[in-house]
Amino acid sequence: MVKARSRPHVRDFHDDDLDGIVRLWQAADAGADSPVYSLAEVIASCREDHATVAVHGDTVVGVAVGRAAHAQGWLVFFAVDLVFFAVDEHGDATAIGGELLDALERRMAPLGLGKLSALVSGESDRAAGLLANGFEERHHLRYFERQMPVQRRELDLLKEVGGRILPRNLWGSVAGMRHEKALLEERLVAPLSQPDLAARFGVVPPRAVMLFGPPGTGKTTFARAIASRLDWPFVELFPSRLGDPRGGMAHALRESFATISELEHAVVFIDEVEEIASRRGGDPPSPTQGVTNELLKVVAEFRDRPGRLLICATNFIRALDAAFLRHGRFDYVLPIGLPDAEARAAIWTKYVPDDALARLDVAELVSASEGLTPADIEYAARRASQDALGRALRTGEESTLQSEDYITALASTRATVSAEVAEAFTQDIATLARL
Incomplete structure (x- = not known):
């Protein structure tokens, strides 16, 4: 007679259980029943919130992880090893699942929670276990999520370079200017926000773009709107404020870009870039020549990193150094004119x-x-x-x-853009724009 193997037992989570929980999460993720919460969130909740496990010997064969928020408990991850429980001697998977949930509920009861809720994907195998253990399915509900634009570790970096998160509705608030918005959406926003779609058509997401046009036409507004549309942090570097007693403006520029490189995503904006990228030459060289040289190097290095976009803006595109506008540094040179x-x-x-x-x-x-x-x-x-x-x-x-x-x-309102400036802008579009 073959002796039945011992039944798994349920206990509180230990750090040594993490490998088993990762295995269960990966098994669930590989099937049609993907977990709602990421592996990183599950691990964090195991360590910081509440978790119970079912173990057989040294093997984790089931887990229930929960967290509390505002008098409500949430089931972050719940799974049993169905392959393991396919052998009858090991016990019933539904019964073990019930023990896991009951143990988790007992752990969280002192928190004064009113309910324990769970989100599962589609026709989840876990849904049957939840229904069998006192959970009720709520119909006519949909699940929504939104990614946070900046992770906690990036907040100090963003603060260091004066960056910020912009409201998400700025793109829609730019009324009119349909041609300009369509161009920016097609050339910049879509390839960066939908890289897989862009790759299907052989489109390489842009890394740097130059906006030019008369003063006051909204170049800064468009730069901010692009960052808002992408939901990326916005970092504005002011040439007039770049300064560092250790190495001057060029050193400050490099230090700023080095910090920005540690962010996962960023839209970097330099307005009035002609102040640090003017034509080089002359004897003696202009005071900003070294800064221009540094900026050319920084742009080249910036282009090697995905998930970032450099937007430069100028009122005087003819004043820029020729090397600055060369192909390979800026993907597009786009005109921003007067409002329609x-x-x-x-x-x-x-x-x-x-x-x-x-x-x-x-x-x-x-x-x-x-x-x-x-x-x-x-x-x-x-x-x-x-x-x-x-x-x-x-x-x-x-x-x-x-x-x-x-x-x-x-x-009695004096126009900022004279007829001569408007005519020069039209000529610049014909000779310098790169759409």
């Missing part, structure tokens, strides 16, 4: 008080503000409001904003 009619309408709507919008002829304001930058339009709108407030204070009478107030304000 749709964008101007959105800008007026943003700065005109809501109660005044119904009385205004927005189309008239859009037409009258052609050739103005967003900053010009904002100035005109704020001036009209300020003038109306002053009039009310002087007369003591209530007055309302009318289209005439804004037309008057526009008449």
Whole structure:
């Protein structure tokens, strides 16, 4: 007569159990029943939260891992080794699963939890074990998750270089400018956010891009919107603030990029890059020549690392050193011009008080503000409001904003972009743009 082998027993988790838990997680992940939580999250919860295991000898054949959040318990990982339990002498998998869950519940009961909840993927084999052990399936529920843009270890690095996480809605807030947005979406955002799709078409995700155009046309806004759209940290380096007593501006530039290289993802933005990338030459050499040389090296090294995008912007693209715009350093050289009619309408709507919008002829304001930058339009709108407030204070009478107030304000608004600058920009598009 063959003696039945001993039944697995359930106990609290020990650090020595980790290898067995990893094996169970990998087995689950290899099938159609992938765990909801990552292996790193499961391991962290084993060590920091609550876990029970079923062991047979030295072998882990089942596990239940839980964590508590706001008076509710969550089952992070639950699995039994079905291959092991296929042998009858070893006991019933459902019964062992129940013991694991009961033991986990007892461990977490002192926390004052109201319920223990679980998320499982699709038609999970684990669902039967949960249903057999007191869990109820809640229908009409869907699971959503969102990746955090920065891991905890990166926060200090981001702070060191003055980086930050931007709101996720900035891309949608850039109204109008459909051509520019479509171009940026196609050339930059899609290849970086969907690398597998890009690879299918042989598209290499960009590493660096140059934005150029007249002052005040929104190059910084677009750079921030791209970072927001990608959900990557945004790091803006200011040439005027780069300085290091140990080695000057060139050394500070290299140190900043060395720190940025430790981030998993980043959009790095340098505005007014002509300050550190102007044409070299002359006798004696210009004071910034060494910085330009360093920046050329930094860009080359930056391009070797995936998951990062360098965006440089300039108002004076003709002032840049020729080597800086050479193929191989910047994937694209993209023009950002004055706001189109749709964008101007959105800008007026943003700065005109809501109660005044119904009385205004927005189309008239859009037409009258052609050739103005967003900053010009904002100035005109704020001036009209300020003038109306002053009039009310002087007369003591209530007055309302009318289209005439804004037309008057526009008449005294000096355009940032002159006709000569606009013409030069058109020529630069023809000669220097790389779309």
